[in-house]
Amino acid sequence: MDKQMVFEWAAMLMSYKFALDEMSTKLTILNEELQFVQDYNPIEHVKTRIKSPESIVEKLKRKGLEVSKENAAAHIRDIAGVRVICSFSTDVYSVYEMIRRQGDVKVLEMKDYIKNPKPNGYQSLHLIIEIPIFLSERIEHVNVEIQIRTIAMDFWASLEHKIYYQFHEDMPESIRDELKETADMIAMLDKRMLGLKDEVQRFGTPQPTLM
Numbered sequence: 488m489d490k491q492m493v494f495e496w497a498a499m500l501m502s503y504k505f506a507l508d509e510m511s512t513k514l515t516i517l518n519e520e521l522q523f524v525q526d527y528n529p530i531e532h533v534k535t536r537i538k539s540p541e542s543i544v545e546k547l548k549r550k551g552l553e554v555s556k557e558n559a560a561a562h563i564r565d566i567a568g569v570r571v572i573c574s575f576s577t578d579v580y581s582v583y584e585m586i587r588r589q590g591d592v593k594v595l596e597m598k599d600y601i602k603n604p605k606p607n608g609y610q611s612l613h614l615i616i617e618i619p620i621f622l623s624e625r626i627e628h629v630n631v632e633i634q635i636r637t638i639a640m641d642f643w644a645s646l647e648h649k650i651y652y653q654f655h656e657d658m659p660e661s662i663r664d665e666l667k668e669t670a671d672m673i674a675m676l677d678k679r680m681l682g683l684k685d686e687v688q689r690f691g692t693p694q695p696t697l698m
């Protein structure tokens with residue numbers, strides 16, 4: 488890569504970093520506002536990451552595309568990634584609705600792997616959004632992949648990701664089956680935790696005690 492190319496790729500990745508900053512701020516605002524107004528925060532935590540140039544190049548090659556920043560911007564929609572971890576499955580959908588209602592965010596794609604889990608059991612709500620970033624001389628519209636899931640789904644996905652990278656396509660059937668079974672347990676656990684939350688709410692909010 489010559490000096491000019493390094494500069495152009497760095498400038499492109501900077502735009503994705505700004506898009507992540509914008510999204511993180513939006514999510515923080517929503518969570519803090521809900522904490523203040525409803526005394527409830529649906530978001531446990533948010534993680535962001537920028538795909539490394541090596542992974543971008545590898546993905547372009549895998550897709551049979553020429554390695555260029557134009558192709559990266561046009562065909563790799565998860566260069567900027569946000570993972571939103573919620574307490575309950577209902578929170579996942581309310582966070583999605585809040586993102587969808589933001590006037591400057593355009594939802595380009597939504598994949599609901601919670602209603603329709605992947606065959607291995609993977610559950611998560613995936614969005615590809617487009618967000619404007621306001622630079623000194625222009626506005627850029629940048630794609631961000633948002634994965635929204637519960638703590639339990641995240642626990643499963645993190646471990647499955649590590650196991651998958653150990654075996655790749657050659658995962659023994661016994662491990663594949665065990666992972667699917669544990670994914671079903673995760674779905675059940677989320678359902679029970681939601682039931683528990685509803686039951687707690689039926690008891691009502693305790694009156695604050697005077698100290």
Ligand code: 0O2
Nearest residue numbers: 564565568598605607609613634643644645647648649651
């Ligand atoms: P990484 O390292 O997490 O970024 P795409 O390849 O993105 O163009 P695809 O596969 O249709 O298209 O996208 P999808 O289904 O929305 O999944 C993209 C991302 O979701 C993956 O990114 C993973 O982060 C996550 N994901 C999808 N399926 C699984 C799964 O079965 N298990 C786990 N643990 N995560 C999954 P990357 O680029 O593969 O990896």
